[in-house]
Amino acid sequence: MSQMKGLVQFITDIRNAKEQEQEHKRVQSELVHIQKQFQQSNLSGYHRKKYICKLLYIYLMGHDLSFGMSESIALAGSKVYSEKCIGYLALSIFLQTQSHNMDVVFDLVHSDLSQQREDFICLGLQFLSAVAESDIHSQRFETEVFSLIRSPVSSPLVRKKAVLTLLQLFKVDPLLITRNPTFATRIVPLINDPDFGVSVASVSLVQHIAKLAPELCTNCITLVVEKLHKVVVQGECPENQKYYGVPAPWLTVKLFQLLETLVPDIDVVPVDNANMKLIKTILQRAISTAISQRQSLSLEARHTRDFILFGAISLAAHVDPSPDQLSTAVDALCQLLESPETNIRYLALGALGKLATRNESEVLDTLDRHNEQIFSLLRDRDVSVRRLSLDLIYIVSSPQNVEDTCSRLLEYLSVAEFVMKSEVAVKIAVLAEKHATDANWYVTTMMRLISVAGNYLDEEVRQRLIQIVVNNDSIQPTACRLCYASLKNGSFPESMVKVAGFLLGEFGHKLDVPLEQQFDLLYGYYPQGSVPARCILLSSFLKFYHHSELLRPRIIELYEQESNSFSAEVQQRSLEYLKLTSGTNQTLLSLVVVEMPPFQSNISPLIPRLGNVSQLQQSFQLSLPQAMASSSSLERPRSPTKKVPPPRPRSRKNTGSVASPAVTSFPTGASMDSSQAFSQFSHSSTIDSTLSASWKEGYYRQLHYDQGIFYEDTIFKIVYRMKRDRAVLHFDLTYSNKSAAPISGLTCSVVSNIVDSSDPGYIVNILQHPESGIAPGAKSVQKFDITVRKPYLDSEVPTLNISFMCGGYSEHKLRLAAVLGKILTRGSPLTKETFFARWSQVANLSGSESQKVVKLKTCTSTAIIGRAVQLFGFNVLPGIDPNANNIVCAGILSMAAGGAGCLCRIETNPQDSRLFRVTMRCTMAGLADILVGTLVDLLNNI
Structure with a gap:
């Protein structure tokens, strides 16, 4: 840029302009000059680049341009890297206002993506990811970009950029995965790519695909776990990927996040025992390393370890680790709450909230010990920290501590700033309703909340209190008595008047206090009340009119006065009520003032107001497509809007001789025709159609013998060994690499084909996964057990799905002879x-x-x-x-x-x-x- 003297001089002239008119004149003269230069047939690439840079500067200043697109396309078609780079940069900007010549631009990108030069391919991919904003771009380039990803000759830099470009195409066109479902199976092995840059990019892409179509990415759990184990536990990482001595922190956290997406809840998406054992080892190492080395590390290294710690704990909340590990994680996070850095305190509270949302007794009991520390953060200088501490207090509340929690929150409410009062009031109201064991305590707490919150109280809180009082006869006298006492004290907010107006009008006749005294209290506030409050009192006075003849003249006089009110709502109510009271038909009045019937809805309107708490609860739920697919065979996820949750549950744990058979007489029945179909035992045509072409040889060998060769081709060989142990079949599969190239991204999953998944005939227990990478001539072993529970058909035997990369992508589906x-x-x-x-x-x-x-x-x-x-x-x-x-x-x-x-x-x-x-x-x-x-x-x- 410094060599283009004309550009430097132009920018200097613009900056030296003292008036806008002078600047405009300079810009217009330059635009005329550039147009004349573009008309020259012998314009060099250097000068075209210089003039395009001037146009870019003019455009960025806010001036509209009517030309430059054709010249930018010509510059992007140059064979000089610097010229092509400026050309693509100009096109990415000019396309926002000049959308013509799109076909020419697309042809140019196609040409660069098919080049042999790595730098040209990268420029084309970068341009495509910058301008892609509709399905037009994805449909034109999806196949070409994917070809660059899977090509064995593509460099790591090209594959990384191609992966990120494909990610952008997925974002602008989610239906891309529907058109190309095979993309996922070929992208997943890139998680274990030797180049960590490709691996990091691939994790982001797989995570996005998992959100769109979770069922396409379930096989990658094993690859993710293996990669995490190598980085976190074994420390396998190139030196250039270490940050202050921490191996690949960005990749580690991204892998944690990917596992969260794949396994939102261990109860809904089960993880096999082999992977779960490794996950617990990974989490234990990540958490313990971050805690033990915290004091001895530099500030940057400590922040990096904390970064991994938060990712590990967030994942731990989803996969349900051991109780000791949970307690250790909570103690470590509570130590971070004392950090002088706001970001650390904020992230620690967020992680604690996610752990506590699972309602594990170990977490809640440990948090109880840090109760004072959490409450102290309600007075933190940062409002975001205060909000998260309030959310955490709400989550850890239980019937055992709700009274103390509500009392302390009421004390805080009186000194809380305006932005927090509404949130605190909502959470007190929900806690009091959710965990109340004493009706009188609930009413007392809510009346105190109304008095303390004052006019900052949301209408939903007042409405919910009224709904509960109406639906419970036993607390109606108590509620009316407390309302009357609050009004009599003389210091009360308008929200208390609204509640008292409704309750005394409905149930005031159940008190020992004369109705005339109740009316005097309400009437004394009426002149200074707002329009909504006066409307409620007018309706309440109609009920007083019905119950007390002594009050009728005063109430009629009030209605007559308010029939000329400036407020249309007050005037309309007064006229309607005056008409009712002056009529001779008392039956109609009796129907109008009948006691409020119980409310039918039991769902609290305050639940949607819980904010971050609801979001944390939803993070443990499946995305819609996976939830629909899993609803028939998996446990139903807990509902975040359940009104009365059970007490704190304990942690979930993943947890005869045969008599001689009696037998009878030799049959003499007629024989069956050998040509008749034995349909219930024949192999399912649907399953057969998806199996590899050469599956039968290995299947029938397994059916005849308990050991032998299960599958073999020019790339790899599988040798099986089967052991019978009563109802359990033990399988050992040995994978051997016969090729001269290494096998990478190997995934081997045993898929059940049981029709009735709610009561399966057999259960598969994975004991050991094979390594995802097998060197030439090397071997790797997979071990699993199949436990037979009850009879099942031969068509329901499990399938072994194998996929890997070895020069290209290979996929095999073989049938295991685990027949009954x-x-x-x-x-x-x-x-x-x-x-x-x-x-x-x-x-x-x-x-x-x-x-x-x-x-x-x-x-x-x-x-x-x-x-x-x-x-x-x-x-x-x-x-x-x-x-x-x-x-x-x-x-x-x-x-x-x-x-x-x-x-x-x-x-x-x-x-x-x-x-x-x-x-x-x-x-x-x-x-x-x-x-x-x-x-x-x-x-x-x-």
């Missing part, structure tokens, strides 16, 4: 007589038998079939069947809900070795159908 029959154990050897006796007994049970005729594709010997059945889990019993070609076997199925005995007979056809009949009898209804389907599927794929 896999928990079969061999029963004890049976004699011929015992077997047929039990066979006959089981036949008497309803739904105990299933039979199917099967024709195999190839001829198979009886020995091979017997071996397959025995490997599956049955105990083959030789010498039981009179026909030596038949196979008889028995087994025990152990489930968490109970065991069942299974007897099986396989009859072969001597004329056709491919044809045989399977008959199964089980002591549990419906179980035989499932096992026959599995066994037939097994034999068809020997």
